[in-house]
Amino acid sequence: MATGLERGSAAAQPDAVIIDEGFLIQRTGVNPRTGEAWKPCWVIRRDCPSALLTQWNEKRSIVSSGEVKQEADDTPKLLLNSGIDVLRKRTASVSVKQEQEEIKVEDGGDRKRQKSERWTAPQVAAHTSSQPSKPKWGPSRSGVSSTDTDSAELPSGDASSTQLHSADSTFELAVRHENWLLFPEIRSKRGMLVVIQGSHGDGQKDGWYNGDLEGARGVILMVFVSGSSIMPPVARVKMLNPRDESEATLTIPVVYLWPVEPDEPGQNVLMLQGDHRGEVGKVREEDEIGWFISVGKMHCTVAAENLERILEVDEDDNILNL
Secondary structure, eight states: OOOHHHHHHHHHSTTOEEEETTTEEEOOSBOTTTSSBOOOEEOOGGGSOHHHHHHHHHHHHHHHHTOOOOOSSSOHHHHTTSSHHHHHHHHHHHHHHHHTOEEEOTTSOEEEOOOOSSOOOOOOSOOOOOSOOOOTTSOOTTSOOSSOOOSSOOOOSGGGEEEEEOSSOEEEEEOOOTTGGGSHHHHTOSOBEEEEOSTTOOSSOOOSGGGTTTTOEEEEEEEEOOSOSSSOOEEEEEESSOSSGGGSEEEEEGGGEEEOOOOSTTOEEEEOSSTTTTOEEEEEEEETTEEEEEETTEEEEEOGGGEEEBOOBOTTOOBSOO
């Protein structure tokens, strides 16, 4: 994994060019340490020299106007022959169609989807530490969540949403609560890394396992929702570092499970909020206000509490990339 210094150095090289939004930097020639061609690396805007950004903007302007011309120097092979321009035009065409698409909201009404071609994630709160931390929206020290939800029902309508404004778009985020795991686009995923919290019990909850596994971590294999108030939603969880074989895989009420944030670049993450909730991305590097991530062709900075680590689990429930 390239360090921040290496990324900055790569961007400063005279033969470096930007080949994708975000920014993905490519150098020509061979890396003397490995004897192989330089690999592309991600560099955030503040680390990109102004000359590179100017060159990138000029390239985009030429492509959008349809006036791409073959230059006589060595640079065309780095960008014009990469095929990225063709993909970018197709993406722009799809985005225009999506802007006209009507989607259903939870209260049954219709609204126009308003989103820019490049989505910018809502930056809810600053995150300056690379160490995992307790989610700001998890249970309090006494084990009580800020929202009292004894049933498995999810919030609906405007009463449970908060609007956040960015420079490009308006985002409606569901108020976070102890049933975060029950959203359909989230509970269908396998491999979500979770931590047990609030299991000691209090005046409103009985607790679970006498609180013996408070703070233990595991990976979700399946979420089961019965739809009955008698049997609350539960998740089948493969525990990390179980005390004995009998605790290797446990069935745990979802109200005691909370997401684990990413703590270093290269990790896969699940989006927990916004229009892209339920989509999987990859952490590129830590930013001043969160994590700089890639979700498909989208690159953005997202607040840490809006992300959860997700691991690859095979058909035999083996964790492949812990």
